[in-house]
Amino acid sequence: xxxxxxxxxxxxxxxxxxxxxxxxxxxxxxxxxxxxxxxxxxxxxxxxxxxxxxxxxxxxxxxxxxxxxxxxxxxxxxxxxxxxxxxxxxxxxxxxxxxxxxxxxxxxxxxxxxxxxxxxxxxxxxxxxxxxxxxxxxxxxxxxxxxxxxxxxxxxxxxxxxxxxxxxxxxxxxxxxxxxxxxxxxxxxxxxxxxxxxxxxxxxxxxxxxxxxxxxxxxxxxxxxxxxxxxxxxxxxxxxxxxxxxxxxxxxxxxxxxxxxxxxxxxxxxxxxxxxxxxxxxxxxxxxxxxxxxxxxxxxxxxxxxxxxxxxxxxxxxxxxxxxxxxxxxxxxxxxxxxxxxxxxxxxxxxxxxxxxxxxxxxxxxxxxxxxxxxxxxxxxxxxxxxxxxxxxxxxxxxxxxxxxxxxxxxxxxxxxxxxxxxxxxxxxxxxxxxxxxxxxxxxxxxxxxxxxxxxxxxxxxxxxxxxxxxxxxxxxxxxxxxxxxxxxxxxxxxxxxxxxxxxxxxxxxxxxxxxxxxxxxxxx
Ligand code: GLC
Numbered sequence: 001x002x003x004x005x006x007x008x009x010x011x012x013x014x015x016x017x018x019x020x021x022x023x024x025x026x027x028x029x030x031x032x033x034x035x036x037x038x039x040x041x042x043x044x045x046x047x048x049x050x051x052x053x054x055x056x057x058x059x060x061x062x063x064x065x066x067x068x069x070x071x072x073x074x075x076x077x078x079x080x081x082x083x084x085x086x087x088x089x090x091x092x093x094x095x096x097x098x099x100x101x102x103x104x105x106x107x108x109x110x111x112x113x114x115x116x117x118x119x120x121x122x123x124x125x126x127x128x129x130x131x132x133x134x135x136x137x138x139x140x141x142x143x144x145x146x147x148x149x150x151x152x153x154x155x156x157x158x159x160x161x162x163x164x165x166x167x168x169x170x171x172x173x174x175x176x177x178x179x180x181x182x183x184x185x186x187x188x189x190x191x192x193x194x195x196x197x198x199x200x201x202x203x204x205x206x207x208x209x210x211x212x213x214x215x216x217x218x219x220x221x222x223x224x225x226x227x228x229x230x231x232x233x234x235x236x237x238x239x240x241x242x243x244x245x246x247x248x249x250x251x252x253x254x255x256x257x258x259x260x261x262x263x264x265x266x267x268x269x270x271x272x273x274x275x276x277x278x279x280x281x282x283x284x285x286x287x288x289x290x291x292x293x294x295x296x297x298x299x300x301x302x303x304x305x306x307x308x309x310x311x312x313x314x315x316x317x318x319x320x321x322x323x324x325x326x327x328x329x330x331x332x333x334x335x336x337x338x339x340x341x342x343x344x345x346x347x348x349x350x351x352x353x354x355x356x357x358x359x360x361x362x363x364x365x366x367x368x369x370x371x372x373x374x375x376x377x378x379x380x381x382x383x384x385x386x387x388x389x390x391x392x393x394x395x396x397x398x399x400x401x402x403x404x405x406x407x408x409x410x411x412x413x414x415x416x417x418x419x420x421x422x423x424x425x426x427x428x429x430x431x432x433x434x435x436x437x438x439x440x441x442x443x444x445x446x447x448x449x450x451x452x453x454x455x456x457x458x459x460x461x462x463x464x465x466x467x468x469x470x471x472x473x474x475x476x477x478x479x480x481x482x483x484x485x486x487x488x489x490x491x492x493x494x495x496x497x498x499x500x501x502x503x504x505x506x507x508x509x510x511x512x513x514x515x516x517x518x519x520x521x522x523x524x525x
Contacts, residue, residue: 004257006446007044016389019401028074032082042436045092057165062103066183092193100199101166125159138211144377171203194257201262204239206232243279266305273313282316293331295477299455315348326386329362334517337499341519344435347450357432363388363410391417426501444469461487470524476514493524
């Protein structure tokens, strides 16, 4: 069992974790100072959203120097200190690798842009306009508008799947691959434990640049990007060779991990594990974010996912990230407790987004303070609301900074903070701590095989089994008391944990009655 299989990975959005230099933006020293919190929480690894030199058009997902730390976050020495401290505390550190595009201020792009004859011209995707005028084809930017930007100096267009400040690299060019592999080696040599790879399914585009077809399911009011199916601009068959090469670099170093960001239906994730598992160790499974929060929908999702995984492939589960609305706002505070139990007991590696362990809600950002370029381009789609500062204490500015933070604190930062939640036995934070401790004490939760038990009405029940240990999870997705006859007959054992704090532990003997919004873990036998 590898650490990235049994462990829990915690995503940090560095701008919003902890500021130490009083500029209202989080930094590496701040993350280092808060590592003990993460150890106490009980996670195994941290993944940092980008910390590299960047003009911050997309808050670090537009990189101008892949091997330099942006001064906003600190220095390379600060990074080495953070890495050393994390390792000393037993925490792995993953970086965000953004290979699909650079910043338009990256020296490679500056050189590429000089003329059609530039030695780096083929490092990016330059095309002539369509014969009838206008951009080369109909491809759209995920952040709104055409994905092509006209460059008058050379009378050609360059492709950008995201902002025009994020030109896409040409991954068909072996020189680009070699340069990016060296970037990976730079960080792996320094000791990082792996990468989360940004938009890995975007890396290769159709060689013939065919138009994308219309999306028959598109309805008015949806983001314009959805008007077309990104058939030719993403998820091309040749991408798997690129992924395999990234994995080969990872495998030059012992015990590192490759995680790929893939927003595709679970059935399509299998291919990203690669032939004979030579691709990504963990292609992200975002389905829990997108599936309706109902026991039946989640039961069938688990089933579909389990059945689509190639033999030997390790699953993973994500409930939130820096691109999607906060979990607690999506499903409500009571179900956030059930979600914690689900995330930490399903088979596969759980990913936890900073602040979700506190039940942070989606912040309403006043129009004047919107920072996300997507939210500026396409009103309503902004991601600032899930990126607000981590509330550490009830004090002014929540202990995050001494200056006004770059984004306002979420409205809930009063009672919802680490200090108060830590002291409250009934808090979501303490439920997360108990669940994470339970995972360590009972390897069946991390390593055991999965067996569906029952799904009826609002109840979902399943087992995890390892050697002689059998653990039963029963989760109530509804707001009513549930008598779970289907489960009760098998339910003899010991109560390990309930999401309701006032449930005593001790022997369990049917019938199992679940309270509203309650999840329980019972050791059977
Ligand atoms: C990924 C990142 C997102 C970013 C985009 C472009 O989806 O998670 O934050 O804006 O890629 O790099």
